[in-house]
Amino acid sequence: AQSVTQPDARVTVSEGASLQLRCKYSYSGTPYLFWYVQYPRQGLQLLLKYYSGDPVVQGVNGFEAEFSKSNSSFHLRKASVHWSDSAVYFCVSGSWQLIFGSGTQLTVMP
């Protein structure tokens, strides 16, 4: 069965700092992988997706993620965070039935 693990429930960084949110997946093949963001009182929004090909995928608002089959990971990165990036980030696996990680609450300090 597929599973997704986000080991960090909360991450706090200063504005302008770089960011990495960790994600590990469990799947025997090559999964479809996504990062979603949830702002307060907003719906989940897709940041980026990986199906195959180049392991580094670009998303919206300067986010990118790197797929590693050897490490079973799909970490999210951003070079310089803004206070408006504060939100909950979900790593997700699956196709039509999405398997969500537990989420990482990101707080960006001014």
Place this chain on the structure above:
Amino acid sequence: NAGVIQTPRHKVTGKGQEATLWCEPISGHSAVFWYRQTIVQGLEFLTYFRNQAPIDDSGMPKERFSAQMPNQSHSTLKIQSTQPQDSAVYLCASSLVGNTEVFFGKGTRLTVV
């Protein structure tokens, strides 16, 4: 494009009452999904419709929960005899069939008192 529309945004029901949640998918999207979000369990898949037909309801509790999609423009999730443990945010999502880019609504927060 108004996105996926869910109504009501908040609903409070008494224990034992029925709750019906509504979802209007994005026009043209034939795949509709329901998820439930709680602090304890996180986000859980409930059910999936494709072209209005139920495809997978493996995440639905076996009792009291039912979902329907009577036409292309809306789906409902009905919970009979609501219990406090049903309190959650229920999320509806839609996508084009065969496309894994799923768009979520803002959710309905159900509180059972």
